[in-house]
């Protein structure tokens with residue numbers, strides 16, 4: 001069974017059909033890169049997966065559980081929606097850290113809120129029976145994640161004192177702190193100066209080694225070629241071509257894919 005199955009997702013804004021009929025699946029530990037021109041629907045697709053947008057049609061199934069079904073979705077409570085959202089983590093283009101909180105607090109805030117809710121409802125949060133125990137566990141985990149992204153020394157800094165690359169690495173640690181099944185990145189390096197993209201791409205490469213399942217929307221074609229197990233090329237709200245990096249990037253079958261890649265080869269990425 002695939003970890004993620006996306007079936008026939010259709011999303012319109014008013015009369016504009018932005019996602020036409022998107023279906024794909026992803027296995028545990030796989031990295032999927034999504035490439036495509038601006039406006040092809042990549043961000044909308046990630047937002048649908050994170051329930052930030054509601055598709056008009058389709059299903060999203062994680063580990064065999066139907067998390068989204070357009071037919072029945074209006075009956076889902078807000079609390080249940082928040083719970084379902086936890087299956088996905090999202091790292092945005094512009095980091096979106098909370099500027100008023102230190103690095104450590106940026107990472108511990110969401111797990112702390114979740115621990116409060118779960119201890120109140122179920123009497124425990126990941127083995128912790130009270131908030132003091134939970135907070136210690138959350139802090140320990142956050143320290144580990146900061147070590148993983150190479151920023152333990154910056155744990156007491158504010159986002160404004162970090163470079164863009166460092167802020168994005170904190171945003172990755174923050175997304176990981178909620179233990180998502182699938183981590184999604186929306187052009188994680190496109191707001192960075194070229195000399196800072198490498199440190200962020202290296203963190204993502206490192207996550208692949210630790211078997212994280214990831215979807216990365218990216219314009220870094222070389223990175224997608226090296227790190228992705230599979231590539232989807234989106235065009236006009238459709239999956240125009242899909243396959244291994246060798247198939248899609250080295251030997252594209254569709255004229256649209258060839259045209260898109262030729263522009264990258266011409267201007268660099």
Ligand SMILES: Nc1ncnc2c1ncn2[C@@H]1O[C@H](COP(=O)(O)OP(=O)(O)O)[C@@H](O)[C@H]1O
Nearest residue numbers: 013016018036037038039040041042043044045
């Ligand atoms: N909230 C929205 N309301 C109306 N149109 C939108 C909205 N979000 C995205 N779109 C439109 O959907 C299309 C796809 O956008 P997007 O998913 O951001 O593409 P990409 O990430 O591939 O550049 C664009 O034409 C965009 O203008």
Ligand SMILES: [Mg+2]
Nearest residue numbers: 042043044186
């Ligand atoms: Mg986008």
